[in-house]
Amino acid sequence: MEGAVFRPLRVSCNGMSKQTAALLEARGVAKHYGPVAALRAADLSVAPGEIHALLGANGAGKSTLVKCLSGVIRPDTGTISFGGRAVRARSPMHAARLGLAPVFQDPALVPDLSVTQNLRLTGMPLGRVRAELAAMELSVNFNEQVGDLALPVLRMLDLARALARDPQLLILDEITAALPSDLAERVFAVMRERREKGRSVLFITHRLAEVIAICDRATILRDGRDVGTMVPREGGEARIVEIMLGPEAARAEARAAELSEDDVAVAPDARERPDAVAADAVLELDGLRAGNVQELSLRIAAGEVVGVAALEGQGQDELFEVLAGERKPESGEVRLRGKPFRARHPYDAIRKGVVLVPPDRLLALLPQRSVRENVAAPHYSTPLRWGPINMRDEGRRVRHAVDALQIDMRAARQVRRLSGGNQQKVTIARWLASGFTTLLCNDPTRGVDVGTKRQVYTLLRELAADGAAILFFSSELAEFPLVCDRVLTVYGGRVTAELPGPAADEASLLQAMHGLDLEEAVA
Amino acid sequence: MSAPAAAIAFRGTAAWRRNLRLHGWTVAVWLVLLALVPYWRSLSQQDLEFDLQAVAIDALPLCFAAMAQAVIVISGGIDLSIGSMMGVVNVLSAKHMIGMSFREALAFSLLILVLTALAGAFTGLIITLSRIPDIVVTLGMLFVWQGVALWIMEIPGGGAPLQYSDLALGSVGSTLIPNALVVVLVAFALVWLPLRWLRPGLAIYAVGSNRTAAYLSGIGVARTRVGAYMLGGVFTGLGGLALTASSGIGDPNAGVTYTLNSVAAVVLGGVALVGGVGGLIGPIAAALVLTMSKIILLLRGTDPNYANVYQGALIIFVVVIGGLLARKTRS
Numbered sequence: 001m002e003g004a005v006f007r008p009l010r011v012s013c014n015g016m017s018k019q020t021a022a023l024l025e026a027r028g029v030a031k032h033y034g035p036v037a038a039l040r041a042a043d044l045s046v047a048p049g050e051i052h053a054l055l056g057a058n059g060a061g062k063s064t065l066v067k068c069l070s071g072v073i074r075p076d077t078g079t080i081s082f083g084g085r086a087v088r089a090r091s092p093m094h095a096a097r098l099g100l101a102p103v104f105q106d107p108a109l110v111p112d113l114s115v116t117q118n119l120r121l122t123g124m125p126l127g128r129v130r131a132e133l134a135a136m137e138l139s140v141n142f143n144e145q146v147g148d149l150a151l152p153v154l155r156m157l158d159l160a161r162a163l164a165r166d167p168q169l170l171i172l173d174e175i176t177a178a179l180p181s182d183l184a185e186r187v188f189a190v191m192r193e194r195r196e197k198g199r200s201v202l203f204i205t206h207r208l209a210e211v212i213a214i215c216d217r218a219t220i221l222r223d224g225r226d227v228g229t230m231v232p233r234e235g236g237e238a239r240i241v242e243i244m245l246g247p248e249a250a251r252a253e254a255r256a257a258e259l260s261e262d263d264v265a266v267a268p269d270a271r272e273r274p275d276a277v278a279a280d281a282v283l284e285l286d287g288l289r290a291g292n293v294q295e296l297s298l299r300i301a302a303g304e305v306v307g308v309a310a311l312e313g314q315g316q317d318e319l320f321e322v323l324a325g326e327r328k329p330e331s332g333e334v335r336l337r338g339k340p341f342r343a344r345h346p347y348d349a350i351r352k353g354v355v356l357v358p359p360d361r362l363l364a365l366l367p368q369r370s371v372r373e374n375v376a377a378p379h380y381s382t383p384l385r386w387g388p389i390n391m392r393d394e395g396r397r398v399r400h401a402v403d404a405l406q407i408d409m410r411a412a413r414q415v416r417r418l419s420g421g422n423q424q425k426v427t428i429a430r431w432l433a434s435g436f437t438t439l440l441c442n443d444p445t446r447g448v449d450v451g452t453k454r455q456v457y458t459l460l461r462e463l464a465a466d467g468a469a470i471l472f473f474s475s476e477l478a479e480f481p482l483v484c485d486r487v488l489t490v491y492g493g494r495v496t497a498e499l500p501g502p503a504a505d506e507a508s509l510l511q512a513m514h515g516l517d518l519e520e521a522v523a
Numbered sequence: 524m525s526a527p528a529a530a531i532a533f534r535g536t537a538a539w540r541r542n543l544r545l546h547g548w549t550v551a552v553w554l555v556l557l558a559l560v561p562y563w564r565s566l567s568q569q570d571l572e573f574d575l576q577a578v579a580i581d582a583l584p585l586c587f588a589a590m591a592q593a594v595i596v597i598s599g600g601i602d603l604s605i606g607s608m609m610g611v612v613n614v615l616s617a618k619h620m621i622g623m624s625f626r627e628a629l630a631f632s633l634l635i636l637v638l639t640a641l642a643g644a645f646t647g648l649i650i651t652l653s654r655i656p657d658i659v660v661t662l663g664m665l666f667v668w669q670g671v672a673l674w675i676m677e678i679p680g681g682g683a684p685l686q687y688s689d690l691a692l693g694s695v696g697s698t699l700i701p702n703a704l705v706v707v708l709v710a711f712a713l714v715w716l717p718l719r720w721l722r723p724g725l726a727i728y729a730v731g732s733n734r735t736a737a738y739l740s741g742i743g744v745a746r747t748r749v750g751a752y753m754l755g756g757v758f759t760g761l762g763g764l765a766l767t768a769s770s771g772i773g774d775p776n777a778g779v780t781y782t783l784n785s786v787a788a789v790v791l792g793g794v795a796l797v798g799g800v801g802g803l804i805g806p807i808a809a810a811l812v813l814t815m816s817k818i819i820l821l822l823r824g825t826d827p828n829y830a831n832v833y834q835g836a837l838i839i840f841v842v843v844i845g846g847l848l849a850r851k852t853r854s
C-alpha cells in the first residue's frame with residue numbers, strides 16, 4: 001500500500017471533510033459520575049493519517065473521552081465508530097485489538113514488576129518494544145523494576161508499548177507534560193512518522209505551541225461539550241484560547257497576558273539592584289553534591305524567582321529533593337538566611353518555610369481525601385496546632401487558595417476524582433494556604449491548562465513581589481522568560497550558564513542545556 | 524529548536540541492590556531456619572526421626588495455610604477464613620475417610636480440593652461483586668465455616684487410613700527426608716511454579732501492586748482476584764487435609780489458630796501486606812521457623828503461656844529489623 005499515503009485535507013472551521021470516511025467518529029458521547037457531568041455530549045472525528053489535537057481546559061472532559069474511546073469506562077450515551085464500523089470497546093485489551101492504543105495521562109505500568117514482566121503481562125513481544133525504543137534512540141534496562149524508574153522513562157515505555165501494536169489510532173493523553181524537551185522532540189518525531197504511514201494520532205496537550213507546530217486539526221472541548229474543530233495553523237493560539245475558554249474568559253485572559261508581559265518588562269529593573277540582592281540572600285547553595293548533582297552552587301534572594309533549566313536527569317530532581325528534606329546531600333553547604341540549613345525530613349524543611357511542589361502529583365496528594373483536607377494538610381502537622389481544628393480559619397484559607405487557582409470543585413470530595421490538571425493545582429494551593437518563605441517549584445504547571453498557567457505565572461510573580469524566594473524548574477522552556485528573574489542552566493550536575501530572565505529564550509536555553517558553550521554556539 | 528538526537532540510556536538501580544531487595548528477605552528467613560536447626564538438635568534428647576515427625580505434625584498444615592494466605596495477600600487481599608475452612612476440611616475428611624482404603628482416601632481428597640477451590644472462588648466473587656473489603660467478607664466467612672464445621676461434627680472424632688497419615692508423618696524410604704517436606708514441595712511445584720512465570724501469576728502480582736495500572740494494562744482485575752482466592756482455597760484444602768493426616772482425627776476447632784498464624788508466617792516470610800510483593804518460598808520457611816521456635820521453647824521448658832509472648836516478640840523483632848535493613852537497600 002505504498003504511495004497511498006493520505007494527506008489530510010485542509011478543512012474550514014467546524015467543517016468535516018465529506019470526501020473521506022473518518023477513521024474514528026464519536027457522536028454525543030456522555031459520561032456522568034453521580035451528579036458530576038464529566039462529559040456532556042462530545043463529538044469527535046479523526047481522519048486517517050492526521051494528527052488531531054484534543055484541547056480544553058482542566059476538567060473539560062478530555063481524559064474522560066479518551067477513557068470512553070479506549071474501553072476503560074462505558075459512556076452513558078453516544079455512539080463510536082471506528083474504521084467505519086460501530087464499536088464499543090469493552091476493555092483496554094479489546095480496544096487494542098480494534099487498533100486503538102492509548103497512552104493514558106497517568107502511567108499504566110505496574111510498579112512492583114520488572115519492565116519485562118509488565119510487558120509479558122500484556123502479551124507484548126519484548127523485541128517489538130525494544131525496537132520501538134531503539135527507533136527513538138532510547139535504551140532502558142528491562143530488568144529494572146518499574147517502581148524504580150523516573151516518570152519520563154515510564155512515559156516513554158508506555159509510548160513504546162502502544163507503538164509496538166502499530167495501532168490505527170494512537171492516543172496520547174498529555175504525554176509531553178512530564179517530558180523534558182529532548183524527549184518531547186522524540187515524541188513529535190514519532191507522531192510525524194505515524195502520519196507518514198497513514199496512521200492517525202489523537203494528541204492531548206496544554207502546550208498550544210506544540211499544537212500549532214504539528215497538529216493538522218484540533219477539536220476543542222469546553223465543559224464536557226465539543227465547541228469547535230479548527231485548523232490550528234490558521235487559527236493561531238489566540239483563536240484556540242478563545243474557543244477553549246469562551247469569548248468573555250478569553251478577553252480577560254488576553255488582558256492578563258498583556259499584564260504578565262508588562263511584568264516581564266518590569267522584571268529586569270527589579271533585578272538591577274545587585275547589592276540589595278546580595279544582602280538578603282534567602283537560600284544559598286555551595287558546592288552541593290547529591291546523586292547526579294556535582295558541585296552545584298546558587299543563591300536566591302528574597303523576591304526573586306530563579307529558574308533551573310535542564311534536560312532529563314541532570315541533577316535537578318536531586319537538587320529539589322535535598323532542599324525539600326527528602327535526600328541527604330553527600331557534601332556541600334546549604335544556608336537559609338545565612339544559617340546552615342539541614343532538613344532531615346520534609347517536616348523540618350516545611351517548618352523552616354521551605355516548601356515543595358513536586359513533579360509527580362500522585363506522590364504529594366492524599367488521593368482518598370477531599371480537596372479541603374489536602375490543601376489544609378500541612379497545617380495539621382505542627383504540634384502547636386494539635387487540638388481542635390479551627391474550621392472557620394481553615395475554610396477561609398482553603399477557599400482563598402482554591403479561588404486563586406480556580407480549582408474545579410465539582411468532584412472535590414476525593415482528590416483522586418479530579419482531573420489531572422486540577423490535582424496539580426491542589427499541590428500548589430496547599431502552600432498558598434499555609435504560607436512559606438521559600439517555594440521550590442519542580443514543574444508546577446505540569447498538565448495545567450493555558451488559562452490557569454497564566455494565573456500560576458502571575459501568582460509566582462506576586463509571591464516574589466511579596467518577598468518570597470522561588471526556585472523554579474519547568475519542562476516547558478517557554479515558561480522561563482515569563483516567570484524568572486534569572487535562569488541557570490544545569491548540565492551534568494553543574495551550572496553551565498546564567499541568563500537574565502527575559503533573555504532566556506528557547507534557543508539559548510537549549511544550547512546551554514546541552515552543555516554547549518553559549519558564546520561558541522552564537523559565533 | 525532542534526535538539527541533537529543523541530541516544531539516551533536511562534540509568535537505574537544496580538542489579539545487586541535490586542536482587543537484594545527482591546530476594547534478600549527470603550534468603551534471610553531460610554538462613555534463620557538453618558541456624559535454628561543445630562540449636563534445636565542440641566536441646567533434644569530424641570533421635571532425629573522422632574524429632575522430624577514432631578515438626579512435621581505442626582508444620583505441614585501451617586505451611587499450606589501460609590501458602591494460601593501468601594497468594595491472597597500478594598493479590599492485594601487478605602483471608603481471615605483460612606483457619607476455619609481448614610477446620611471444615613478436617614472434620615469432613617476425618618468423618619468420611621475413617622472406613623476408606625488409601626486409594627479411596629486419595630480420591631476423596633481430590634474431591635475436597637475441588638470443593639475448597641470452589642469455596643475460595645465463591646468468597647472471591649462475593650468480594651469483587653459486592654466491593655465490600657476483603658477483610659469484612661472473609662471475617663464473615665470465618666464464622667460461616669466455623670458453624671459448618673460444628674454442624675458436620677460436634678465433638679472430635681473420625682480418622683484416616685494409616686497410609687494416609689504416613690503422607691504427613693513418614694519419611695521417604697528409610698532415609699531422613701520427611702514425606703511432609705516432599706508433599707509441600709510437590710504442591711509448590713505443581714500449583715504455584717507454573718503460574719508464577721506465566722501470565723496468571725504475573726497478573727496476581729500486578730493486581731496486588733496497582734489495581735488501576737493493572738486494569739489499564741488490560742488485566743481482568745476481578746477475574747484475577749477471584750483466581751487468587753480460588754488458588755488460596757486449594758492450598759487451604761491441602762492444609763485441612765494435612766491436619767487430618769497429621770493428627771489422625773477430626774476436630775471442629777482444630778483450625779482456629781491457623782488464620783492468624785498464617786498471617787504471621789506471611790509477614791515473616793517477606794510478603795508485603797499491601798500486596799504485590801513477595802513469594803511463597805519465604806512464607807514456607809517462615810512457617811517452619813514459627814513451628815521450630817515453638818518446639819524449641821517447649822524443649823527449654825518455657826511455660827507455654829510465656830512461649831506465645833516470646834513468639835509474638837520474635838515476629839515483631841524480625842519484621843522491624845527487616846524493615847530497617849530494607850530501608851537501607853532502597854536507592
Ligand SMILES: Nc1ncnc2c1ncn2[C@@H]1O[C@H](COP(=O)(O)OP(=O)(O)OP(=O)(O)O)[C@@H](O)[C@H]1O
Pocket residue numbers: 033036037038039056057058059060061062063064065105408410411417418419420421422447449
Ligand atoms: N471517577 C470520577 N468521579 C467523579 N468525577 C470525576 C471522575 N473522573 C473524572 N471526574 C470529573 O470529570 C471532569 C472531567 O475530567 P477529565 O479528567 O476528563 O478532565 P480533563 O479534560 O482530562 O482535564 P485535565 O486537563 O486536567 O487532565 C472533572 O471535573 C473531574 O473532576
Ligand SMILES: [Mg+2]
Pocket residue numbers: 062063064105173419420421
Ligand atoms: Mg486529563
